[in-house]
Amino acid sequence: MDMEEGPSKTPQNTRHETIQVGNTLLLKLPSGDIKTWKLEKDSTANLGKFGSFYANELVGQPFGLTYEIVDKKLKAVSPRTLQEVEDTEATNELINDGQFVQPLTSEEIEMLKKSGLHASEIIKKQIEQHANYSLKTEYSKEKYKKRKEAKYSKSFTVVDPTVFNVCDYWFNKDQNRLRDIRPDALGQILNLANIRPGGRYLAVDDASGIVVAGMLERLGGRGRLITVCDVDSPPAYPAMVHMNFTKEVTQVLSSLNWATADEDYTPSKIKSDAQKSRLNKRKAVSETLNQTREELFAGEFDGLVVASEYDPFSILQNLSPYLAGSANIVVHSPYIQIVTDLQNQLRNLPQYLGAAVTEMWLRRYQVLPGRTHPFMNTSGSGGFIMHTIKVYDPS
Template sequence: MDNQYVFIVLPSSNIKVVKLQKDTTVSLGKFGTFHTNDIIGKPFGHSYEIYDRDKIKVIRNVAFYEVDDSGANNQETIDDPSKQKLSYQDIEQLKKDGMEGQDIIKKVIESHSSFDKKTEYSKAKYIKRKESKFSRVFTPVRPTLYSVWEYFFAKNPSKIRDMRIDTLSQMLTISNARAYAKLLVVDDTQGLLITGVMERLGGSYGIVLGIHDGEYHNYDIVRYMNFSKKVNDSLMVLSWQQIFKEESPFNYQDESKLSQKDLKFYLRKKANYEKVQEARKILWKGGFDGLLVASQYQPESILDTLVPYLAGSRPIIIYHINREVLVNTCVHMRISGKFLNPQLTESWLREYQVLPGRTHPSMSTSGGGGYLLQATYTSTIT
């Protein structure tokens, strides 16, 4: 996994995105540092503990705390700092003495005068809190569509237009994204939707044509997936301007007469021009198998521009966080007579905490998953 992105799960449950490169050092802030050579080539999912400043060792990855309910309760347990005999200065001294994180946690637990009075569930939560402060254990995780979504949704959901994973999965399913498909995608979610489609296509077994705003696309999420060249080659892009405006012809030159510096610039410019021309030909040829939209622009104008390039009886799926926007689009579809059975649905998801003996709905969750408008395009309806 040299020169690839990896998600590092920290003891605090926060996630750090790292691009691993040989012979470099990665800093995890207060948790310490490690050398990339120590984990490159190792399996994902192993947990490592940092010791002696920058050395690491594999430890057992405990997914859950095994908790047996003893019947105790917290009725007489008071959360009082005075019950902790170890002071902040004592703990700092233990760190300076080189004591490892797990040993510090044991010391903290042993010095808590009322720890034994807690319920088993309270003990597990207490240990978890102390691990987030003193543990130096980290876990490299392979980037997947779910883990990438989870990272961006927790960090800044507005960048992916507040799209939840259940909404994304519905879009991919309804659009029938699969190998050998040719799909049109209007994506303003930093490439989250594009990434899902590319993963479904599985490489050069299809084409995904992304329509973006501005001169350059902002499909930042795609790079985190470590796709192979075969998968990356399935993506083609066009800006709205390149659809409507004819570019001036490229000035082809004799490459043998160019200097090495000018030749490098010329070849890059030539490749970009030919890529755009190829994408335009594919778009104008039409026959696309579906249209997926998650955009800031009015859906009606997007439909009027791109629907003519779809083959008959093909799905259209549009996402928006606001219902009113899609209500107007649904009316537009019904009036036009080119769309079969437009349906507006709301995405809804309840997240559960699943732990041994402690399965219940999460205490906090997103307020809404946005809305989906789906229909089938057919030019035969009159």
């Protein structure tokens, strides 16, 4: 399961159909690494040994396509078709990959690259002069070609910014910042919370905004999402940057901190003329804050999603009064003890129904004709999820 390639097929209009100036893009390099880059008008993108290109070449192009860099200009590359690899009687047992198997020296290869020879021609020359290439199995030959393409090819793919791809990128980059939320775990969270267009939800996201990004993508600009955080200003959700949402999608999002989410909160009193001046400038912000608080306190939200470093039981005590009957509550944690303790606490309370804990497990497969098999390495955990349903307390 690699990041999706090919033209974008996003079901909802959560972003522009083509690449726009100001978008933050994920570029997949031939080596398999992902580079993040913000597209600015009339700039030049530098991909290191893979070359550089004019940024304007990407403006107006669809997401998901692969490009080859030729003289700082881009040439779209057709998707490669999957081909059957025929079995032969060749084996690798007699191959000796010694020092003189490949006559071409690194200096000669560097000269070929500087002369402008295409990567495919360089690989062809290496194959022709490889002493043991003919002894390799067909599978080994394919792997050899892919390794050389990753080394010499001057190309890249613009990754389609779906929530799966963005979550996968952040998880591989630093899973601690995502609190171990893998793409499969995020999908489970969104499904258990029943996130749908037109719904009204609460969220506590300390996982770089990946939960908020997933919820906004499913809402598609219809509904309401209020997040509660521990900072005074609107939180910076770095994972949302790569989604490239339109304003219509993000306009359903508002944020409160734990102080302003308290019904007993009162703004500080104005003491000086300077404070009055600042308050007048922030009048619109204050009005928006008051409207968000009133909306929160009115309650009847359809669900609550929590991925936080703080005690989940205290979070539920503060926010569950604002949930409607049959609202879904989903809590994710990297640690099983956190969610099992929460499960035991909720079992004693009549307003929570069917508290259950789920452990995430994922095995990725290579899917190729005649070569489908699970990958040897897999991530240890995608965290643990506790799901329950809020019901009205009959007492």
